[in-house]
Amino acid sequence: MAKTTALASDAVVVGGGPAGCAVALGLAQAGARVVLCERTRALAQKPGEIVEPTIRMPLAELGLADAFEGLGSLMLAGSLTAWDDGPPVEFCGMLSAFGHGVLIDRCRFEAWLAAAAMDAGVHVMRVDRWLASTTRQGGWEVACESGGQSTIVTAPVVIEATGRGTGVLGHGRKDMQDRLVAFLTYGMMDCEWRDQRLLIEACEHGWWYAAPLPGRRGVLAFMTDVDLAPQSIAKRQEHADSQLATTTIIREFAAGMCSRSRLRGFPAGSGIRQVIHGTNWVSIGDAAASYDPLSGRGVAVALAKGAAVARVISRSSSLPKALRTYADAERGTFSDYLTEQRRTYRRPAPRFASTFWERRAA
Ligand SMILES: Cc1cc2nc3c(=O)[nH]c(=O)nc-3n(C[C@H](O)[C@H](O)[C@H](O)COP(=O)(O)OP(=O)(O)OC[C@H]3O[C@@H](n4cnc5c(N)ncnc54)[C@H](O)[C@@H]3O)c2cc1C
Numbered sequence: 001m002a003k004t005t006a007l008a009s010d011a012v013v014v015g016g017g018p019a020g021c022a023v024a025l026g027l028a029q030a031g032a033r034v035v036l037c038e039r040t041r042a043l044a045q046k047p048g049e050i051v052e053p054t055i056r057m058p059l060a061e062l063g064l065a066d067a068f069e070g071l072g073s074l075m076l077a078g079s080l081t082a083w084d085d086g087p088p089v090e091f092c093g094m095l096s097a098f099g100h101g102v103l104i105d106r107c108r109f110e111a112w113l114a115a116a117a118m119d120a121g122v123h124v125m126r127v128d129r130w131l132a133s134t135t136r137q138g139g140w141e142v143a144c145e146s147g148g149q150s151t152i153v154t155a156p157v158v159i160e161a162t163g164r165g166t167g168v169l170g171h172g173r174k175d176m177q178d179r180l181v182a183f184l185t186y187g188m189m190d191c192e193w194r195d196q197r198l199l200i201e202a203c204e205h206g207w208w209y210a211a212p213l214p215g216r217r218g219v220l221a222f223m224t225d226v227d228l229a230p231q232s233i234a235k236r237q238e239h240a241d242s243q244l245a246t247t248t249i250i251r252e253f254a255a256g257m258c259s260r261s262r263l264r265g266f267p268a269g270s271g272i273r274q275v276i277h278g279t280n281w282v283s284i285g286d287a288a289a290s291y292d293p294l295s296g297r298g299v300a301v302a303l304a305k306g307a308a309v310a311r312v313i314s315r316s317s318s319l320p321k322a323l324r325t326y327a328d329a330e331r332g333t334f335s336d337y338l339t340e341q342r343r344t345y346r347r348p349a350p351r352f353a354s355t356f357w358e359r360r361a362a
Pocket of ligand 1: 017025050161164182293
């Protein structure tokens, strides 16, 4: 029979994305014993490469700002948005008070974050299978399987940073506001391609974004509602191609891209968990509230929230109070975001007679 290892810690973090790595790193830097559990089979390709300049604030707080500049990312020169009736609107990245945004290699970025957490003393575990999560004497016993071996980790608090997927504590229900889905394709950019801006353009059945990435790669994404997208892969590709043909700035970008990968769908709707925290657990990042990629803030915000949760937990004399403070702030931010999101989507709605925009016109 396989051996079971027992591991005592001050905090278990489930999920090794930006939110999970930031909270684990922040807690470890404050002297806590932290176990960070990431799935063995994490996604090989994860969207989220266009990073806004405010990322430098949580990076500085976590002592990672200088090392981040050495990651070989591209400078984000600004954006060009063809959204409503007027001509495309240009934003120059130089005008940001935080400096330029960046175009990252997401896999490299995440591996770097996990390595930084390990350097700070975080015990990183690759989990094949979750066995059970039970509360005992006010704390947690989390059992998982890794490389054929069972481990039971005990901790007074569990932080769920599992992204948009369901978590492991059983509090997963989210109130979703829409059913947005993103179909992404990656490819190589033509050597002649020099434009390092994020491009955004509305079309009849949704909208597109595109950007060049490090290593001469590029990403092209079509956003629509999941029930409006054809079911079959071939028909879906046809639908996306026909929408692409109606665009102007995105079509030009796509023409500069070769050897494109097959379209791959990712949920992209906005929603917030019905319950974000308990007295000894909290969900953070996309696990707590997920935002429309149009907001362009996911990675920077996940990192900032991870750092903030580490700060409130390590500085507060009462764990339940610290978790409640964070959860109240999360709900407030989400409510403000919804107002802004609705306002933004109402602008192009009159241009198109389609279900996608009718849903957003009201
Ligand atoms: C189509 C699309 C495009 C986007 N583009 C951008 C962009 O350009 N810029 C931007 O800033 N943001 C973007 N975002 C948002 C951004 O990617 C997320 O907000 C950000 O990744 C959230 O970080 P997180 O750490 O909360 O979750 P994630 O990054 O999703 O990380 C969660 C981690 O938890 C792990 N996990 C899940 N379940 C378990 C489990 N049971 N056990 C162990 N581990 C588990 C996963 O493997 C994953 O590594 C985009 C989102 C979408 C959908």
